[in-house]
Amino acid sequence: MLPPALRWEDDMLQILDQRRLPWEVKYVLCRDHEEVAFAIKNMVVRGAPAIGIAAAYGVVLGVKNLSLSKLDEIIETLSRTRPTAVNLFWALERMKRRARLSSSWRELLEEARAIHDEDIKANEAMGLYGAELVPEKASVLTHCNAGALATGGFGTALGVIRMAIRQGKSVKVFADETRPVLQGARLTTWELMMDGIDVTLITDNMAGYLMSKGEIDLVIVGADRIAANGDVANKIGTYSIAVLAKYHNIPFYVAAPTSTIDLGVSSGKDIPIEERNPEEVKEINGVKIAPDGVKVRNPAFDVTPNQLVSAIITEKGVIRPPFEKEIPKILGR
Numbered sequence: 001m002l003p004p005a006l007r008w009e010d011d012m013l014q015i016l017d018q019r020r021l022p023w024e025v026k027y028v029l030c031r032d033h034e035e036v037a038f039a040i041k042n043m044v045v046r047g048a049p050a051i052g053i054a055a056a057y058g059v060v061l062g063v064k065n066l067s068l069s070k071l072d073e074i075i076e077t078l079s080r081t082r083p084t085a086v087n088l089f090w091a092l093e094r095m096k097r098r099a100r101l102s103s104s105w106r107e108l109l110e111e112a113r114a115i116h117d118e119d120i121k122a123n124e125a126m127g128l129y130g131a132e133l134v135p136e137k138a139s140v141l142t143h144c145n146a147g148a149l150a151t152g153g154f155g156t157a158l159g160v161i162r163m164a165i166r167q168g169k170s171v172k173v174f175a176d177e178t179r180p181v182l183q184g185a186r187l188t189t190w191e192l193m194m195d196g197i198d199v200t201l202i203t204d205n206m207a208g209y210l211m212s213k214g215e216i217d218l219v220i221v222g223a224d225r226i227a228a229n230g231d232v233a234n235k236i237g238t239y240s241i242a243v244l245a246k247y248h249n250i251p252f253y254v255a256a257p258t259s260t261i262d263l264g265v266s267s268g269k270d271i272p273i274e275e276r277n278p279e280e281v282k283e284i285n286g287v288k289i290a291p292d293g294v295k296v297r298n299p300a301f302d303v304t305p306n307q308l309v310s311a312i313i314t315e316k317g318v319i320r321p322p323f324e325k326e327i328p329k330i331l332g333r
């Protein structure tokens with residue numbers, strides 16, 4: 001069975017160390033909010049929904065060790081970890097609201113557990129809505145890891161695939177390796193293979209070739225932040241795939257819980273994009289692949305403009321263009 005990305009045990013948070021996968025299955029024990037912040041920043045845990053859940057438990061640990069009076073400080077530390085996935089800020093905001101009504105860390109634990117449980121349910125609902133878009137026999141391209149490792153449940157993009165397979169559809173998956181952190185090569189292939197799902201690994205630059213050969217029927221990816229107009233920030237490389245999908249007339253779907261939608265940003269231009277350590281680009285698994293001193297760019301995410309998105313699959317239903325009009329409707333705003 002797939003080990004969960006996060007588990008709360010003995011009043012501490014255990015985080016599956018995704019830096020070590022697929023070679024080693026090890027949990028990192030987090031006893032305070034600073035250890036949780038370190039784990040988020042260093043991608044021990046990654047994936048937008050999982051980051052949000054971890055941060056919520058981080059608030060619990062912070063208040064448990066310090067006190068409710070230190071809440072702002074605790075939240076500030078957790079919020080200074082990764083800037084792009086809005087689920088982090090959404091979860092911290094929710095914990096802050098709950099803290100105003102709470103007198104002990106145990107009440108905050110209830111809220112963190114609720115965030116975790118709701119994400120599991122959201123994955124299932126998204127899976128059901130999304131599976132309707134998957135043909136009886138389909139070859140799906142996915143990018144990065146939007147699976148069980150990135151969420152509380154069985155995943156967003158990979159949840160849709162899992163649900164379609166549960167319904168008896170014949171689905172095979174192509175996983176982009178996702179340079180430079182290799183979430184596709186290390187994580188997506190691993191979790192799909194654990195479930196006996198047909199997965200084929202490709203390097204990021206092979207997608208266009210496979211599309212031109214008619215080997216991809218649809219693309220499904222996750223998201224880190226969706227702007228009010230439907231622009232989607234997701235793992236670097238997603239935009240290139242969306243352009244390729246448009247050119248080849250292949251549907252490009254984004255699966256994400258509504259907690260990933262940020263009505264506070266009107267378009268993708270306003271989404272902060274994390275720039276990570278250049279060493280990630282210069283090395284693979286500690287082995288140098290470029291000359292010392294070379295200049296490097298390492299944006300961790302890109303923005304796919306809404307015109308390239310066929311639909312957004314959420315736990316409340318499938319959103320089709322025009323997104324500016326349809327997103328508020330589904331959110332009940």
Ligand code: MRU
Nearest residue numbers: 046047048144146150222223235
């Ligand atoms: O840098 P990461 O690994 O946290 O980036 C993850 C992604 O871009 C995922 O596609 C996204 O968070 C959706 S996860 C359900």
